[in-house]
Amino acid sequence: MSMECAFCAGGLDHCHGTLVVHLDGGFTECSEDGCVDLDFARHTLTIDCFDVDGGCSCAESAERLLLRAS
Numbered sequence: 001m002s003m004e005c006a007f008c009a010g011g012l013d014h015c016h017g018t019l020v021v022h023l024d025g026g027f028t029e030c031s032e033d034g035c036v037d038l039d040f041a042r043h044t045l046t047i048d049c050f051d052v053d054g055g056c057s058c059a060e061s062a063e064r065l066l067l068r069a070s
Contacts, residue, residue, distance in 0.1 A: 007044075019043035023050075024058035 007014040017032025019040065028038045040046060049056035 013037075013042060014044070015042045017043065017045075019046040020052060020056075021046060021048050022056065022058045023048065 005014075005016070015030060015032050015035050015037070017030040017035050019028055019030050019038060021028050030038060030043065049058045
């Protein structure tokens with residue numbers, strides 16, 4: 001039994017990677033090597049950099065700002 005991505009089968013433009021949104025600096029990156037179109041519509045999975053395993057320097061900066069504000 002083989003499984004095929006429904007988007008691939010339908011010939012739709014998409015990416016199998018995860019789009020990571022960085023809060024500090026306002027940029028995004030994709031976990032899929034070679035992905036050059038970082039449009040949200042092309043990615044089924046989008047996460048904030050807070051959720052990246054091992055953390056992100058953006059998340060650390062935002063956390064310090066929040067702690068300072070409270």
